[in-house]
Amino acid sequence: MTWDAVVVGGGIAGLVAARELAHEGLRTLVLEERDTLGGAVTGHTVAGLRLDAGAESYATRGGTVAVLLGELGLADRIRVPEPHGAWVHLPHGDGPLPRTGLLGIPTDPWAARRTLGLVGAARASLDAVLPATGATLLGELVRRRMGARALDRLVRPVVGGVHAADPDDLAVDAVAPGLSDALRRERGSLSRAVRSLRASGPAGSAVQGLAGGLHLLVDALVADLEAHGGTVRTGVTVTSLDDERADRWVLATPSAVDLLGLEVGRPDPGAQVTLVTLVLDAPALDAAPRGTGVLVAREATDVTAKALTHATAKWVWLAQTAGPGRHVVRLSYGRAGEDVRPDADVALRDASVLLGVPLSADQLQGHAVVRWTQALPRPSADHARVVAGVRAAVEPLPGVAVCGAWVAGNGVASVVPDARAAARSVL
Ligand SMILES: Cc1cc2nc3c(=O)[nH]c(=O)nc-3n(C[C@H](O)[C@H](O)[C@H](O)COP(=O)(O)OP(=O)(O)OC[C@H]3O[C@@H](n4cnc5c(N)ncnc54)[C@H](O)[C@@H]3O)c2cc1C
Numbered sequence: 001m002t003w004d005a006v007v008v009g010g011g012i013a014g015l016v017a018a019r020e021l022a023h024e025g026l027r028t029l030v031l032e033e034r035d036t037l038g039g040a041v042t043g044h045t046v047a048g049l050r051l052d053a054g055a056e057s058y059a060t061r062g063g064t065v066a067v068l069l070g071e072l073g074l075a076d077r078i079r080v081p082e083p084h085g086a087w088v089h090l091p092h093g094d095g096p097l098p099r100t101g102l103l104g105i106p107t108d109p110w111a112a113r114r115t116l117g118l119v120g121a122a123r124a125s126l127d128a129v130l131p132a133t134g135a136t137l138l139g140e141l142v143r144r145r146m147g148a149r150a151l152d153r154l155v156r157p158v159v160g161g162v163h164a165a166d167p168d169d170l171a172v173d174a175v176a177p178g179l180s181d182a183l184r185r186e187r188g189s190l191s192r193a194v195r196s197l198r199a200s201g202p203a204g205s206a207v208q209g210l211a212g213g214l215h216l217l218v219d220a221l222v223a224d225l226e227a228h229g230g231t232v233r234t235g236v237t238v239t240s241l242d243d244e245r246a247d248r249w250v251l252a253t254p255s256a257v258d259l260l261g262l263e264v265g266r267p268d269p270g271a272q273v274t275l276v277t278l279v280l281d282a283p284a285l286d287a288a289p290r291g292t293g294v295l296v297a298r299e300a301t302d303v304t305a306k307a308l309t310h311a312t313a314k315w316v317w318l319a320q321t322a323g324p325g326r327h328v329v330r331l332s333y334g335r336a337g338e339d340v341r342p343d344a345d346v347a348l349r350d351a352s353v354l355l356g357v358p359l360s361a362d363q364l365q366g367h368a369v370v371r372w373t374q375a376l377p378r379p380s381a382d383h384a385r386v387v388a389g390v391r392a393a394v395e396p397l398p399g400v401a402v403c404g405a406w407v408a409g410n411g412v413a414s415v416v417p418d419a420r421a422a423a424r425s426v427l
Contacts, residue, residue: 003029005426006246008238008259011039012412013404013419014252015221016068020423021250022228029244030230033237038218040375040405041412047279047366049322050213054275054372056311056330057081057209059413061201066208068416072220077212080205081314084291088115088157089354091299094290097154100198102176103167104158104295105142105150107195112154120149124191132188136381138175139168145190157295161307163410164271165336165378174379174409211317214412248399248426252419254374254406257390260397264389267406270376274333274340276347279366283325284357288313294354303350304340305331310355326365329355336378343369377406401425 007018010032021028036042040054058065069075086097095115098106106112109124116124124146135141138159142151151167159167163175172179178200182193198206210216222232241249241259251259254267292314295307311328312319318328331347331354333340342350344367352359377383387407394402401422405411408418 002245002247003027004246005029005248005250006031006244007250007252008255009039009252009404010034010037010232010234011252011404012041012218012221013039013408013415013422014250015218015225016416016419017250017252017401017403017423018230019221019225019228020420021248021427022225022230024427025229026248028225028230029246030225030232031236031238031244032232032234035234037222037232037234038215040372041214041218043213043215044368044370046277046328046368049279049328051277051311051318051328052213052215053277053368053370054375055412056214056309057207058214059411060206060208061413062417064417064420065413069210069217072217072224074210074216074220077210077216079209079211079315079317081207081209081292082288082316083205084288084313086292087290087294088153089294089296089300089303090115090153091297091301094294094356095153096291097158097295100195101154102179102194102197103138103162104154104156105146105190105194106154107191107198109146109150109191112150115153116149120147120153123147124150127190128192130188132183134180134183136171137168138170138172139166141172141190142167145188152299153297157297157306160298160335161295161332163378164273164306164334164376165380169336169378169380171379171381171384174384177409209315249401250422250426251400251402252404252422254377254404256402257386260394260400262390262393264393265382265386267386267390268378268380268383269374270378271334271336272339273372273376274342275370275372276331276333276342276344277368277370278329278331278344278347278351278364279322280327280329280359281325281363281365282327282357282359285310285313285327285329285355286325289356290354296354303353304342304346305333305350305354306335307332308351308354376410379409399426
């Protein structure tokens with residue numbers, strides 16, 4: 001049979017695009033190579049707790065994810081994280097991360113004095129008076145405006161945690177949409193530019209999650225898609241557009257480059273990220289000693305993890321589900337170019353160091369190690385060029401669209417509006 005639309009890739013991008021098409025009455029097929037749907041948004045069960053195995057929150061910027069959740073009947077499950085703040089792990093001790101920044105860039109360098117030190121804070125505050133200087137790469141921009149300490153102690157750890165990449169490899173426009181314009185408006189000051197960007201976003205927390213876990217979004221999307229006549233097949237790797245007959249194709253995977261035979265270079269595959277989840281009987285963690293979590297500065301060599309999320313300190317619903325004294329801690333491993341293969345023992349040791357609380361194997365009630373490949377494309381300047389080439393090549397093709405984090409940027413908040421736009425473009 002000929003489908004009205006075939007969507008390749010059953011991650012959030014593919015599912016959102018497919019739902020959009022099915023809502024327009026199109027006979028829509030989703031093909032997903034894994035046995036599970038949702039891609040990097042998926043759930044697993046650890047020590048009897050249903051948890052997110054990949055993404056666990058979304059940025060509120062743009063409001064598009066909340067709108068989608070509302071359409072899917074999930075609005076009453078939206079939760080904001082506890083306002084404990086997060087920390088940076090440094091060789092000489094830990095320091096708090098600025099709460100109001102963007103990718104670790106502080107809006108007020110003096111408020112980050114404990115983490116930057118006097119000299120670092122003084123250097124960063126020169127940003128307010130230095131003549132305007134532009135930069136294409138994020139690392140270069142922060143170094144020029146705020147100095148090496150702000151880069152090493154704040155921005156590099158946050159960017160490593162969010163994008164599994166180094167700020168010196170990332171294009172400003174790809175990771176911080178709107179920042180270049182804000183810099184021009186604010187006569188070059190990075191702290192003022194970040195402040196104005198934050199002020200123009202929605203009030204309140206910069207991220208939200210779902211009671212029960214973000215993976216509930218996938219279940220709701222699939223149910224809604226199928227209720228509107230959509231068909232989903234898992235365990236199918238699409239290798240050619242001849243695999244199915246269709247009037248429209250939405251390619252929600254970087255394999256679009258091969259499927260379309262585009263000669264635009266390779267999209268960045270991203271780092272190999274491993275997420276280790278620990279469920280612990282550890283009442284000492286009730287006090288949330290490091291707030292919602294810790295990002296690790298590169299200079300700190302006493303742990304191999306690059307970030308830790310104290311999930312039961314971050315989400316009240318999860319603390320209530322876990323019960324008194326039980327804690328969920330997620331550690332992520334793998335910066336760009338690294339190939340680390342952590343296990344529960346390594347993660348337990350890292351968690352003890354990062355949380356500043358002794359944790360032993362007999363407190364471990366369960367654990368999971370999930371390895372993600374090609375799940376966090378690094379938005380480097382090279383990658384941005386490839387994406388521009390893909391967009392230019394696909395635009396004139398009738399009935400073909402691409403979407404997903406590889407073209408839209410990492411994060412559910414980037415992926416959702418882009419996938420909706422991709423679906424509309426083939427209607
Ligand atoms: C560990 C981790 C934690 C994260 N945490 C957050 C977070 O807290 N908040 C946030 O906003 N973002 C987070 N992200 C990023 C976010 O999850 C992703 O940006 C987003 O889910 C990407 O969605 P996608 O549909 O574009 O891609 P994917 O989720 O990668 O989906 C693509 C799908 O296409 C399938 N596929 C590929 N090729 C083919 C083919 N040829 N045929 C058939 N199927 C194919 C793949 O199997 C996959 O399921 C995290 C990512 C990771 C890895």
